[in-house]
Amino acid sequence: MIRLHHCHETRSMRTLWMLNELGLEYELKTYPFDRTLRAPQYLSLNPSGRVPTLEINGEVIWESGAITEFLAENHSPDRLWRRPDDPDRADWLTWLHFAETISQHTAALTQQHVVLYEDWMRSPTIMKIEARRLEKCFDAIEGRLSTPVENRDYLLTSGFSAADISVGQAVYMGRHFARIEPYPELCKWYERITDRPSFQASLPPDDARLYEQEFYEPWPENRPDDAESAGAATGRAG
CATH class of the missing domain: 1.20.1050.10 (Glutathione S-transferase Yfyf (Class Pi); Chain A, domain 2)
Incomplete structure (x- = not known):
């Protein structure tokens, strides 16, 4: 059994792509991008409260780089992985x-x-x-x-x-x-x-989608409403 805990357009997309590339059957459990990942039930799987978390054959792996290495080594040693003695x-x-x-x-x-x-x-x-x-x-x-x-x-x-x-x-x-x-x-x-x-x-x-815009321009320094925003911030800070 393979189950991926996933939020759209986050690092867990990396694991989802790997699973699809490998042609593995899996269950996808999708979460909103909010504090849902801080729930005790999820934290029992992944104490960092982040995605991805991969449940696979009784193991739980919750770091995207580690998941990628695990999947490549165990499910695609001759294509997606590179062996220790490989020049690459x-x-x-x-x-x-x-x-x-x-x-x-x-x-x-x-x-x-x-x-x-x-x-x-x-x-x-x-x-x-x-x-x-x-x-x-x-x-x-x-x-x-x-x-x-x-x-x-x-x-x-x-x-x-x-x-x-x-x-x-x-x-x-x-x-x-x-x-x-x-x-x-x-x-x-x-x-x-x-x-x-x-x-x-x-x-x-x-x-x-997490990203509602195709591209986000950096804001310019000293925006016209900066003074107003700063005043609002000061007011909120009490």
Whole structure:
């Protein structure tokens, strides 16, 4: 039995894509993006109160990178995994976990643009800094894909792997806050991997998206209503 605990357009989408790519049968338990994950019943599975959580054959795994490694090693050792003696092993591990570097900047931007419910809580400075950090991540991917290697269609010389899934999902989220159009090789790679049926099957319904906008521009410093917002904030603080 495989059960994935999932919120749309979060890191658990990475696991959902993996399951679809592997063609495994699974049960999907979907949660709203709110405090539901803090319920005692869920915390008994995942003490961090986050997604993904994967129940698989009596085991519970609740860290997305660990889940990806587990699924690749146990269910796709010759395609999505790279064995310890494989020449691409070190690169596989590097890119697999680089997805989390991308995701941490996206998480900060998601908090600023989506989660915080009052304008006075948001910081234009954080928005601009984190968006720039995302661009630096895109620089790294563009550099990798621009390396003059024959048949450089994917992050690894040996072809498509779980690393493409992990980084691809992170870029899917990050592109809401930093544009990928200035990166031609990244764009071609992203189009290639997101054209896969396994990715398409992992997308949320239109009425269940976390990101209501296709792109969120950083706010300018010293917005016209900043003084009013600051006054409101002061009033709330008492």
